[in-house]
Amino acid sequence: xxxxxxxxxxxxxxxxxxxxxxxxxxxxxxxxxxxxxxxxxxxxxxxxxxxxxxxxxxxxxxxxxxxxxxxxxxxxxxxxxxxxxxxxxxxxxxxxxxxxxxxxxxxxxxxxxxxx
Amino acid sequence: xxxxxxxxxxxxxxxxxxxxxxxxxxxxxxxxxxxxxxxxxxxxxxxxxxxxxxxxxxxxxxxxxxxxxxxxxxxxxxxxxxxxxxxxxxxxxxxxxxxxxxxxxxxxxxxxx
Numbered sequence: 421x422x423x424x425x426x427x428x429x430x431x432x433x434x435x436x437x438x439x440x441x442x443x444x445x446x447x448x449x450x451x452x453x454x455x456x457x458x459x460x461x462x463x464x465x466x467x468x469x470x471x472x473x474x475x476x477x478x479x480x481x482x483x484x485x486x487x488x489x490x491x492x493x494x495x496x497x498x499x500x501x502x503x504x505x506x507x508x509x510x511x512x513x514x515x516x517x518x519x520x521x522x523x524x525x526x527x528x529x530x531x532x533x534x535x536x
Numbered sequence: 537x538x539x540x541x542x543x544x545x546x547x548x549x550x551x552x553x554x555x556x557x558x559x560x561x562x563x564x565x566x567x568x569x570x571x572x573x574x575x576x577x578x579x580x581x582x583x584x585x586x587x588x589x590x591x592x593x594x595x596x597x598x599x600x601x602x603x604x605x606x607x608x609x610x611x612x613x614x615x616x617x618x619x620x621x622x623x624x625x626x627x628x629x630x631x632x633x634x635x636x637x638x639x640x641x642x643x644x645x646x647x648x649x
Contacts, residue, residue, distance in 0.1 A: 424579070451635055462538075462641030463580070463625060476636060511579055515635065525637070527579030 422446070424528035426512050432534045438500040441531045444493055445514030449526075454487055454497050455511040457530070463511070469495065502535045509533070539563045540628050542640035549647050555613040557643050559626030562607065566628040570637065571600060571611045574623045583624070584611070616647045 425444040433439055445452045453468040467477040472489045480487070484503070489495040499506055513527040541560045549555045559569075567588040572580035586593040586600045586609065593600050599612040613620055626640040 453635070455639075463627075463639035465636060465638070468635065470635075513579070525582065525635075527581070529577065529579050 424512055424514050424526050426528035426531050428531060430532045432536065433502055435503055435535055436501045439502045439533060441497040441510050443495045443512030443528060446526055449514035449516045451515045452489060452495050453513040455513060457509040457511060504535045507534050540626055540638050540640040542626055542643050544643050546644040549616045551618055551647055551649050552615045555616045555645055557611040557624050559609045559640055560607060561628050565631050567631040568629040569602060569609050570627045572625040572627060574625060580625055618647050618649050621645055621647045
């Protein structure tokens with residue numbers, strides 16, 4: 421069974437360019453999360469969706485960041501325009517409703533973003 | 537303001553000995569705590585968890601201890617193995633929020649053969 425799939429795995433872009441990160445959650449999972457990992461702040465939750473609807477976007481750093489989930493099997497995180505301080509690893513994760521414990525949160529392998 | 541703190545960025549332990557990773561939190565509304573393990577170039581994977589109504593949970597070589605009065609939890613690995621070398625993240629869940637986890641910055645554990 422395929423896990424959470426993220427693309428691209430690595431992205432190097434110039435400051436000011438638009439960046440789009442993609443995620444395919446595990447089939448049947450109805451929660452999707454976007455996290456960002458940096459040395460300074462560790463793992464931060466940016467936004468999460470339930471049944472394709474954004475529930476909490478309080479972690480999105482600023483208006484340059486946006487996320488969408490047009491259907492149950494696809495989500496995007498967009499940064500426009502990108503800045504060097506956006507350089508980080510971006511993780512997508514998914515889980516299925518009803519589980520009490522956290523052991524059903526599955527992370528993708530991450531998208532390594534470098535903005536130069 | 538970090539609500540979940542892992543004050544040791546790194547820890548080095550000899551194979552066969554015990555590894556103790558520590559985590560402190562500030563929000564008394566956290567009701568569930570988790571440890572995740574992360575290898576380089578991979579996503580975090582769930583390791584072990586504990587509810588705030590308990591003070592201990594064991595799973596094989598892994599034990600998590602929770603001291604609510606001190607707002608402190610720890611992960612014990614015994615015996616430590618070289619394959620345990622990874623970054624360990626402590627995470628906490630707010631009561632009433634099933635799915636929103638707050639993570640610490642992580643501790644890099646190195647187990648030397």
